[in-house]
Amino acid sequence: MSGSAAVWWQSGTVYQIYPRSFQDTDGDGVGDLRGIAARLDYLAWLGVDAIWISPFYRSPMADFGYDVADYCAVDPLFGSLEDFDALISEAHRRRLRVILDFVPNHSSIEHPWFAESRASRTNPKRDWYIWRDPGPGGGPPNNWLSNFGGPAWTRDPATGQYYYHAFLPEQPDLNWRNPEVRAAMHDALRFWLERGVDGFRVDVIWHLIKDEGFRDNPRNSDFQSDQAGINRFHQVHSCDQPEVLDVIAGMRAVLRAYGERVLIGEIYLPIERLVTYYGPGLTGADLPFNFQLIQTPWRADAVAALVAEYEAALPEGGWPNWVLGNHDQPRIAARVGEAQARIAAMLLLTLRGTPTLYYGDEIGLGHVPVPPERAQDPWGRNEPGHGRDPERTPMQWEDGPNAGFTAGTPWLPLSADAERRNVDAMRDDSRSILTLYRRLLSLRRDHAALSIGHWRSLSLPADFAAELFGFERFIGDETLRILLNFGNREWGVPLEGGGTWTILLSTCPGRAGDRAEGSLRLGPDEGVVLQAVGR
Template structure:
């Protein structure tokens, strides 16, 4: 996929919207979202202005980890619909000028997948080496000290064949052996199956997990472990993740995508910046977008965020395209992390930084994490470690469409409870309110998608202190934009010596001043963000 004549691909100048299918729209009254439900809501997404829809897994699954334990990679789970429903969804997405991205989960399968059923049937089975089987240590204990992300040892004893198999997550999710060429070809063919249907790309689950140390060396102790952390963080995953050979696999996956026209790959990778950058690949022949999770984990403080953005921008390889994320199905929602007013600042940040933004469903209406009583917890991470408040259910609750019973998500009891406040915080209410979070997102998306400087222009840091973060976006031949973000609840001032700032407030979180002329010094209310279209004679 060669870039020519300064053309940007759809995944560079567009906006991605993540849907957690169980929670978006139920069409058949079983309390769980499905593909026909998503089809019903596509006009909303088109009106919102997003360019691509990314679906969390919809394949057949026993649902031990809610779809991330796949028993068949080339079908649709009946809970969500049929392959015919999928074909309709794909057609309807494309007919609206949008793209469709599927989750791909290549690191592990369900223990109910036919591949694993064969593999565990006997040591001599042809698929035995498709998974990671090993003898225990002389005392019968597991082969090494590796820990499962969901608690306990990552090795499970199999009585039938008298060996252990490795599972980085649940014991129902055995890891594939990606050193086996047959595994590689089987999974590359899975990619081709969906690409032949017309899917526009994949978000690859836990990409950095796919290859493990061949010697099975013990992971070292984490000196920074604290009791509130997940138990697997007691060890540093030095040998169980991010092995050098994984980049050969990523390159092979990319080569498959390059057999098709303008298809793309996102990599889920929780690693420090310098390690993350390697996943772009040599000559950018790796993942198109190794997911950048900086805004998920950093303290919400202006100078900290500004420094991290500079570090990320500076680390990008030549030709590497940036991307930004505020939330996803594994992390607390941005509104719960920083509050409703700063979530508006976060929206300005997400949609004015250089690079591809990904919006998690419900962010555009300010959805918050919903407390799920212990007796209703569904997430295996929460069930296995209930004392640590690590359940991901609070960020996966049903989309709040209107103020009717069950928020317009379902006619029956929803699979997870809704927020108590859904009658006030929902799409229908916010569509009628020009000062709502939804109205802000629509204005931001409309502006971003109409201004080359904001879509694909340069990023220039201007100023940051303990309250204020300021930066410039510009592209030759187009208007320049100054973004000012007050990341505190107290007023602050922006005054740069020896420059002339003149312009018009294009978008403001305090909407009353939109359209006003402005010049330095600029005073900002607490929790206020401004996008200023600079006049041609401004000297900043």
């Protein structure tokens, strides 16, 4: 791929903002749109190219905005449409793109559409949602389970039928087999596109179409008692249906009428199913979100095998992408430890494809304990042990009251080390993980090999495989080599192909500019980006 052929979402980096937790400006303890606008200079300084904002639509907040009551309005908790317009204008002035979270699988139970749908069996909007007669004995129509625990069907006493909800009962699923639903949702997309948004991340996109016959899901014989209840069955009929590709193609057609907009799909599926969401002839999602790094054991051999498998599975012309953290998963530092969080940063920002960063990971936020009395997440309340609050705690900006997040009481607690784990304490520290992220992002901008170049694996000695992962990024006459130590011991790594190499960047400060010939000493928990001297 040449630089002229790459569009912005291929060469750029995406930064996810959970708006409740980024910056509060009105003292209610919850972040807002004005807060995001106030921190745009930081994001430009950090060096990201686009921000993805989790939902801020009007909502009763049963699932913190993922239960939408109006797709074309801002919830007063976060501000107003005027605040959004100001935010997008200021972001674009700083050359930051804005991606919105779009939640089309389900609405809020308080959406006017659902009020009409449940009014009677003959209401014109009855078929906008998924209603079924009771099963044998008067119970649910089938064995489908909610992703948040318990049955996925709730009985409506007034009409005697059950409605389907893949998540909370307060989140009834829309019927995407109905053309009127598709048209209404396309209009919602256009509403935001007209306001200048640069794309959408589509929530649970693989759920949009369900099995037309509503067959039972098969039992999972490998289910373990410590797993979430949804894993009791294989979800082969309640999601990931072939007809969903036509739905996605329709969304993409709407976006294409507005130029270079990006369509990202949230998809938790194995690689062989994930890549089908590019669609025939690349008519599907531009970026079917690749969460495989979150789910793969943190070992060099496992990660190397994953990268090779994913690269081999991509369709011709399909652009890769990588995600290491988000609002639904434990934070990187909580999963791999503080030292390896630096390796994770270098991996994410040097692999081929579009990387997505999650707010707070750049300061190394780890697991923040949330006392039971302060728990907020409905999934955690339904199924203890599966709550997502620890990955949604407020961003930490400074050593001051509430780390500069709010003048009020933060909706979730801060980390115990907030006085030193914050942006102000780290931004001028050459050894901080924040500095590492900023330098990695700068390196991506300065070297086309990293942003749009090709990828190939390095052949390292077999006894290195469990702890060392090496690969190259190259384009034209530029080649960069990345070596990552997933272990806590030092290695002498042979430099394949010979020549002299210089260290452009190391996760261990102080090594930039060092040269190596023949082999390289790679310290414990160290990663390096190398460039051949004279090439």
